Amino acid sequence: MPAIKPRIQAFATVYGQGLLNSYAQIFFSKDLWLAGVLLLATFVDLYVGLSGLAAVVVTQLIAAGLGFDVRLIQDGSYSYNPLMVGMVLGIYFEWSLSFLVLHLLATLLTFLLTVWLMNRLSRSYLPFLSLPFLAGTWLVLLAAGNFAALAPKYRGLFSIADLSEAGGPLALLGEQLQASFPLPDLLVLYLRSLGAIMFQYNLLAGLLIALGLLYHSRMSFLLSLIGFFTGFAFYRLLEGDMSQLVYSYIGFNFILTAIALGGFFLVPSRSSFLLVVVVVPIIALLISALGQVFESIDLPLYSLPFNLMVLLLLAALGLRLKARGLHLVQVQQFSPERNHYKFYTHRERFEGTTWFQVGLPFLGEWYISQGHDGPITHREEWKEAWDFDVRDGEGQTYRDPGVENSQYYCFNLPVCAPAEGYVVALQDQIPDNEIGGVNLDQNWGNSLVIKHGEQFFSQLSHLRKGSLRVKVGDYVRKGQIIGTCGSSGRSPEPHLHFQLQATPHIGARTLRYPLAYYLVRQPEGGVTFHTYDIPKEGETVSNVTKTPLLSKAFALIPGKTLTWLVEQEGRPARTVTWEIQVDAYNRSYFYEPATGAAAYFVNDQTLFYFTDFYGRTGGLLHHFYLGAQRVLLGYYREVRLSDPLLIDGL
Known part of the structure; x- marks a missing residue:
């Protein structure tokens, strides 16, 4: 019995959350409270609710039986499109054995379309949205006319009166509320359009969804209002055919587009909200144009305008060379507020972070005798460079x-x-100068150029003759000794010249680029730790020397398991296990099976730091996440690290 209980809990977690997430995903969320409200709203029309719920359960059974990814079952990715197809079938057909067969086949077809489109579009970093629902629904409706055993309700898909009658007491309650408490026509139209997203063309359903959306995310609720009323205003301004909005509630395309672009796929900002105002009129044009085409073939338009607009815009934004104003959400938080907060907190924490982590090109402490814009030789095209030497306590560079x-x-x-x-590139045979002498003909002296990436190189110059230990074509590791300091070229005394550049030639123009991590010796003693900064002239600098104990402790390889004995006063001792895993984005994280919590981290061999925390707070992993938010892997008593904590992780 003890062994069975965890299995039941795991089953309930995966499939229970998967069922609820199927509803929440329609509104770009994983909030279980919102999911519960949406589930309730679908039962305003009882038959629609039952048909949709059955489609989710059948999809989960198919996905699990065929061995598909449990995580995608749990987050509802496989089942939210079949859910919508199921609800449509509940609108169109009477329940019978023939209906159940059609329901099963339509659910399977939509699931397969979901898997295929998920795979195909993910290659272009695009979402599959509700395309499987559209394809599945259209195929089934086109085919159903050939089967006499299927009894169509055809109760007027967009007829409020018919739906109220067929939906039962809850549907009638919505109409009674409207009769007892009259609302402005425009607000009623908004609420019915909101309900239409869940195929409930009823005031009560729309009101429930509006309240659930407001509870889940004020930004999503606000965007739904902006999207709908912008679309309505456009119709009014151009004197469009309002019957499309009034009788079919097709204006839900405005709502979905506004939420998707205003705060889900794009980081919420003034720019994203303005984009919604610009894009929604295009949705109105698509509704008008495509509506005529689909009416001629007797198929509902549903969410096609929303899908086209969102995919076109995301595809276009993905081709930009540089993001300006509109920032794509890189790791989805399933809430506009969290997307906004994570983006701007991450930017504050890691502002200035570079792709290439460049370090100082020496061991120990060296003095910067000439920095960027140095008065001697670091001018014009070669101004972003450093000259280093070594000095004693009196500031001398030499022994008498x-x-x-x-x-x-x-x-x-x-x-x-x-x-x-x-x-x-390299040069290794230029003689070192005598003290005070310079070689202007071979200005750079013995030099080495290393390619770190496309259009990104480093150059080390004034090296000692014959000291280079590498040749052109060799691969070098960070920190590998490649030669020794000399005094060749334009060098009146021994020193090291270091610069970064965009071309592979010795003596190329310099490039301003920060060094990832370094320490600066303070005049009063001790050191300060700098990240992604430009060392300045007159500073004594060094790389971080890693402490073996710390490096070993934080060498967290995927597949590793850590087990802790937890003792708390007044409670029996217990063991807690953490697993090191890697997700689809190649991000490493701690996973605590007992709580389902996950803490994402980075170890770049100088710093260990956490980036995100998901799951239940208050457990051992959460305490570790707070306590080890940022750890320098070299011990320096006087170094203090500061880092803004994520409020939603507290």
Whole structure:
């Protein structure tokens, strides 16, 4: 019996949440409270509600029986389109054995369309939206006319009176409410359009959905209002045929488009709200144009305008070279508020973060004798560069008498690759100058250029003659010793020149690019930790030296399991297990099976930090997430790290 209970709980979690999420996904959500309201709203018309619910259950059984991804069953991705097809069938046909056969086949067809479209569109980073529902519904309705055993209700799909009569007491209650408490016609039209999203052309259903949407997300509710009333205003302005809105409630396309673009697929902002106002009139044009085509073939238009507009816009935005104003949501939070909050908090936490993590090209502490815009040689096209040397406590660069290169502290010290890459150019046979001498003909001296990525290179110059340990074409690792510091080229005394550039040539123009992590020695003692910053002239800098104990502790490889013994006063001791897993986006995370919580993290070999937390708070994993939000993998007593905590993770 003890072994059976966890299985029952796991089953209820997967399939119970999957059922509810099927409803919530229609409104771009995974909120279970909203899902419960939507489920209730579908039963305003009893037969529609039962038909939709049956479609979800059948889809879950098919998906589980065929071995499909349990996570997609749980989040409702497989079943929300079959749910909508099921509700449509509940509107069109009387219940009978023939209906049940058709229902089963239509559900299977829509599920297969869902899987196929999910796979095809994901390759272009596009959502499949309700395309499986449209294709499945149209195919079934076109085919159904050839089967006499199917008894069509055809109670006037958009007839309020017929639906109220067929829907039962709840449907009639909606009409009675309207009679007892008259509402403005425009508000009634909005509520009925909202209900039409769940195939409930009834005031009560629309009111329930509006309240559920308002509870779930004020932004979604506001966007639904903006979308609908913008579309209505456009019809009025151009004196359009209002029958499309009044009798078919096709204006729900305005609502869905507004929520999708205003705060779900795009980060909510003034720009995204303005986009809704611009795009909704295009939806109105699509409704008018496509409505005539579909009326001629006796098929309902449903959500086709919404699907076309959203997919066209997302496809276009995905081709931009740079995001300006409108930012695509990268990791979906299923709430406009959370999408907004996560985006701007992440930008604050990681502002300045670069793709290539460039480090200092040496070991130990070096002094920046000339930085960016340096007064001696770092001018014009070569202004974004650094010159480094090594100094003693008195600020001297040499041991007395300082007349030979070997008496300078930095001479012959190791020079390292600042990041991994391939050697693309080098010079290694230029003699080192005597102290005070310069070689203007071979200005850069012995140099090395490493390619780190397309149009991104680093150059190290004034190296010692014959000290290079690599050749063109070699792959070098970050921190690998590639040569030693010298005094070749335009170098009156030993020093190291370091620059980043966009071309592979020695002496190319420089590129401003921050260094990922480094320490700065303070005059009063101690060091400060800098992230994605430009070291400044006059600073004594060094790379972070990792502490082996910390590096080992945070070497969290996918597949690793950690087990903890938890003892709390007044409670029996218990064990808690964490698993290290990787998701579809190749993001590593802790997973706590007991609570279902997940904490996403990054270990870039210098910093360990958390990025997101999902699931129940208050458990051991949640406490660890708060306590180890950002950890430097090198121990420095005086270093203090600060990081804004995500409020929704507290």
